[in-house]
Amino acid sequence: MPSHIFARLGLWQDDIDSNLASVAATRKTAAMHMGGESHQFHAMDFLVYAYLQSGREAEVKRIIDEVKAMAPIKEEGMDFDGRAYSLTWFPVTEALELHHWSEAAALEPVPDAKPAMRGITYWARAIGAARSNDLQAARKDVEELEAIQKALQSDHNKYEAESITDSLQQARAWIAHAEGNDQHAVEMLRTLAEKEDASGASGNHEMLGDLLLGMNRPDQALTEYEADLKTAPNRFNGLYGSARAAEMADKSEKANSYYAQLVKVCDGSNSDRPELSRAKALLAQK
Incomplete structure (x- = not known):
């Protein structure tokens, strides 16, 4: 599937074009009673991600509303x-x-969702609550996630149970940060980032960058953001995080380069995201 390659390379418009064609093809075959209608959701998943990376949030809302209907x-x-x-x-x-x-903290599980899907919701809720400094809610959501993992283990669903392990560690790291235990939070996310390096996955370096930036350690944060961009190029938050960390570390040339790259990635969008507005404003001053 070409869109997998486009997504890994951060070629968002190519990714979008490919998946729009995939959705159209799926619906054409469904209209001809050839089956395969559910295949469109895979393409929509890629569309949601690509739209978010390129500042086209309105398209994401349109897709979500479409699926709900x-x-x-x-x-x-x-x-x-x-x-x-x-x-x-x-x-x-x-x-x-x-x-x-x-908003993440307020998400509700989809009715009749399978345990693994419920786990996704409680993972997001826990992180959202922890990053909103609502420790009571975050701890409760972690308890729900732990219960789901135990239920999956009891059902001998090893793969889905193990997939929750990293989600729990991410949530616990943000809870530790909210509790003031920053070193423990860093250690937990560092472990996940190192594990990620061995698999070629991405995401935890960026999350660690967010944590370090919030701790006013911009040089270390920049290292993590840039590590994530190597495997997930042109991610909106990776570019902005790198730019902001470089700016805070008084590396103005690098900061401007990342801000310019972010603006280029979102070229043609109508995004009102504050990060993009800030990038444009700073570049306009140069």
Whole structure:
């Protein structure tokens, strides 16, 4: 699937074009009663991500509303509910990518969602609550996530149970930070980032960068943001985080370069994200 390559390379418009074509093809075959209607959710997943990286948040809301309006889709031989997954994952992605922590903390599990999907929601809630300094809510959400993991283990669902382990550690790290235990928070996220390096995945270096930047350690934060951009180029938050960390570390040339790259990635968008507005304002002063 070409869009996988486009996403890994941060080629957002190519990614968007590819997945729009995929959605159109899926709907054409469904209209011809050829099945495969649920395949569109995979393409929509990529669209949501690409739109968020390129400052096209209105398109994300349109997709979420579109999925909500759909009737349940049941296909023979399919045990996976793509619509339920999308109703879970798309709002989670939107809230976390936009750093709308209070919205993340208020997310509700999709009715009749399977345990692993409920786990995704409680993971987002825990991080949102912790980053909103609502420790009581964050701890409660972690307890829910722990209970889901134990239930999956009891059902011998090893893969899904293990997938929750890293989510729990991320949530606990942000709780530790909110409690003032910054060193423990850094250690937990550092462990995840090192684990990530071995697998070629991404995300934890950026999260560690957010933590370090909030602790006023911009040089260390910049190192983490740049590490994440190596495996996830042109991510909105990675570019802005790198720019902001460089700015705070008095590395103005590097900061301006990252701000300019962010503006270029979002060229043509109507985004009102404060990070993008700030990048444009700072570049206009040069």
